[in-house]
Amino acid sequence: WQRARAAVAFDETSRNLVHGLKYHDTQETGLLMSRMMARAGRVLLEEADLLIPVPLHRFRLWQRRFNQSSYLAQRLAELRGKPWRSNILTRVKSTRPQVGLDSAARRKNLKGAFRVAAEGEAFIAGRKILLIDDVLTTGATSAACTQALKRAGAAQVDVLVFALVLEPARLHI
Numbered sequence: 001w002q003r004a005r006a007a008v009a010f011d012e013t014s015r016n017l018v019h020g021l022k023y024h025d026t027q028e029t030g031l032l033m034s035r036m037m038a039r040a041g042r043v044l045l046e047e048a049d050l051l052i053p054v055p056l057h058r059f060r061l062w063q064r065r066f067n068q069s070s071y072l073a074q075r076l077a078e079l080r081g082k083p084w085r086s087n088i089l090t091r092v093k094s095t096r097p098q099v100g101l102d103s104a105a106r107r108k109n110l111k112g113a114f115r116v117a118a119e120g121e122a123f124i125a126g127r128k129i130l131l132i133d134d135v136l137t138t139g140a141t142s143a144a145c146t147q148a149l150k151r152a153g154a155a156q157v158d159v160l161v162f163a164l165v166l167e168p169a170r171l172h173i
Contacts, residue, residue: 001146001157005044006136006164007036014163018134022068030068033134033162034075041076041130041160048130048158050123051077051084054145055091055114072162073132082130088120089145103168106140114145116152125153136161138168 008014017033020026038045045051053069070086077084093113116124129149131142136159146157 001159004159005041006161007040008163010163010165025066030071034072038079044158044160045080049127051130052089054133069133103138106138110144114148121152126155128156129154131159133161135163137165
């Protein structure tokens with residue numbers, strides 16, 4: 001990706017917010033998180049042509065019933081009047097959870113996990129894409145998504161997350 005921005009550092013407070021949205025469907029938390037992300041990523045949002053959330057594999061989505069990145073992307077799109085699409089980038093490979101994996105293991109875990117559907121290529125060809133996620137730890141997920149988006153013709157990919165893990169080698173989630 002070209003640039004990345006985060007609203008906050010990942011700490012005890014931000015972890016509680018992320019987990020509230022991610023595992024407990026606390027959508028009010030997502031509203032707060034998206035407003036904070038909109039401020040932190042103001043320039044990225046202004047320059048983006050399209051917002052795309054990091055997708056969940058269909059089995060994980062079925063288990064959680066909720067994709068927090070998609071929720072954040074939708075709220076950001078509403079706040080800034082930008083288009084967003086949750087069906088362009090798909091997670092085609094079910095991967096083990098990234099928690100507890102180091103950077104190399106995360107990259108290996110995500111190899112070939114994301115793909116842009118052929119019909120989605122027209123939406124991203126030549127466009128500036130803003131990839132939305134809740135937490136950036138080692139960057140493995142963002143890198144894998146960026147690779148798929150660039151391969152499908154995106155001109156540029158930037159990343160906007162709620163929280164940035166400052167010490168990715170420490171167990172934090």
